[in-house]
Amino acid sequence: MVNPSAFRLPVLPLFRYLSSIQPPAPNAAPARKIIHVDMDCFYAAVEERERPDLRGRPLGVGGSRERRGVLTTCNYEARKYGVKSAMPTFMALARCPQLVIVPTNFDLYRAESARVRAIFREYTPLVEPLSLDEAYLDVSHLPQPATDIAREIRDRIFAVTGLTASAGIAPNKMLAKIASDLNKPNGQHTVKPAAIAAFMVALPVNRIHGIGEVTARRLADEIAVQTCGQLQAFGRDDLRARFGKFGADLYDRCRGIDSRPVEPARIRKSLSNENTFDENLTTLAQCRERLAGLHADLLTDLEKQERIRPVSKLFVKLKFADFSHTTVERGGTEPALPAYEVLLAEGWQRREEKRRVVRLLGVGVRFQLADQSEPETIPKQNSHPNQLVFGL
Numbered sequence: 001m002v003n004p005s006a007f008r009l010p011v012l013p014l015f016r017y018l019s020s021i022q023p024p025a026p027n028a029a030p031a032r033k034i035i036h037v038d039m040d041c042f043y044a045a046v047e048e049r050e051r052p053d054l055r056g057r058p059l060g061v062g063g064s065r066e067r068r069g070v071l072t073t074c075n076y077e078a079r080k081y082g083v084k085s086a087m088p089t090f091m092a093l094a095r096c097p098q099l100v101i102v103p104t105n106f107d108l109y110r111a112e113s114a115r116v117r118a119i120f121r122e123y124t125p126l127v128e129p130l131s132l133d134e135a136y137l138d139v140s141h142l143p144q145p146a147t148d149i150a151r152e153i154r155d156r157i158f159a160v161t162g163l164t165a166s167a168g169i170a171p172n173k174m175l176a177k178i179a180s181d182l183n184k185p186n187g188q189h190t191v192k193p194a195a196i197a198a199f200m201v202a203l204p205v206n207r208i209h210g211i212g213e214v215t216a217r218r219l220a221d222e223i224a225v226q227t228c229g230q231l232q233a234f235g236r237d238d239l240r241a242r243f244g245k246f247g248a249d250l251y252d253r254c255r256g257i258d259s260r261p262v263e264p265a266r267i268r269k270s271l272s273n274e275n276t277f278d279e280n281l282t283t284l285a286q287c288r289e290r291l292a293g294l295h296a297d298l299l300t301d302l303e304k305q306e307r308i309r310p311v312s313k314l315f316v317k318l319k320f321a322d323f324s325h326t327t328v329e330r331g332g333t334e335p336a337l338p339a340y341e342v343l344l345a346e347g348w349q350r351r352e353e354k355r356r357v358v359r360l361l362g363v364g365v366r367f368q369l370a371d372q373s374e375p376e377t378i379p380k381q382n383s384h385p386n387q388l389v390f391g392l
């Protein structure tokens with residue numbers, strides 16, 4: 001006869017074991033708490049603080065009309081007249097003749113930016129700067145609600161610098177960045193996990209980072225999509241077929257899904273600026289002319305850098321019509337135009353035997369590396385609108 005108790009003993013542990021296994025919840029990862037902080041009209045606000053006589057007047061920061069300059073930023077007074085960042089100064093003055101233009105002072109903006117970042121780091125080591133006036137913070141590890149942390153950080157920024165900031169608070173970077181725009185200036189907005197679905201349905205697709213004018217128009221023209229809710233009707237494979245890898249990202253983004261981590265260690269090994277031309281360049285003189293423009297943009301980009309490390313090399317890159325390419329590189333610490341012209345002439349020589357024409361030119365610098373074990377370069381987010389379209 002079988003003793004039933006022989007079976008009874010393991011049953012309870014087995015039951016406990018089975019009941020301890022839980023099917024993975026759809027959102028098994030703990031919700032993250034991400035804050036996107038964005039200073040309000042940063043450069044213009046710094047200038048106004050320095051010069052109280054400018055307060056309340058429409059103000060643009062950037063190059064003068066005489067030097068065919070472009071505005072880097074402008075204040076809210078100026079925006080009322082339709083003046084925008086990246087607008088040529090002559091156009092801004094046509095819209096707002098009383099606009100005051102002051103030149104950029106990046107040394108001052110960098111110093112203010114450093115004070116703001118020091119405040120961020122009092123709360124978390126996970127700070128990812130996007131530019132001098134914007135950063136993501138991951139505060140998942142802190143017990144307080146992220147909404148309160150964001151308010152406190154904005155108060156601290158104002159107390160220390162006299163400047164206002166706006167913030168977006170959400171479980172991921174994409175939503176936090178969208179949210180920081182919603183109560184600008186000097187405000188904040190929180191998107192809680194339970195509110196994401198409703199938030200996304202009505203959101204215009206062009207609020208998703210990476211959807212520029214061109215993609216927005218394609219979505220409207222080809223599949224009659226204007227909102228993220230409408231985009232949700234399309235399958236991942238369908239979107240990939242239409243938009244490549246970016247299409248697969250779109251599938252997630254329009255649902256408010258973004259698992260990108262906040263990456264604090266953005267160490268750049270090089271900085272460059274390149275352009276593919278609509279028409280190939282057939283003479284060295286044409287190349288020189290284009291080189292000057294690329295070089296001017298490179299200097300502007302360099303100016304915005306934090307210059308933690310000095311420049312150690314200069315390079316020029318040429319891509320020819322047959323898609324072959326060459327890079328000419330020299331040691332140097334001063335990225336001056338004449339040095340680049342010498343490199344260009346050398347690269348131009350290399351095309352001689354095949355009489356190739358140039359389809360792309362690039363100019364850049366490499367930075368001195370303090371430590372060879374540093375991570376790989378993170379490519380610069382290109383400022384050319386036509387290359388930004390799919391650059392999520």
Ligand SMILES: [Mg+2]
Pocket residue numbers: 038039040041042133134
């Ligand atoms: Mg800003």
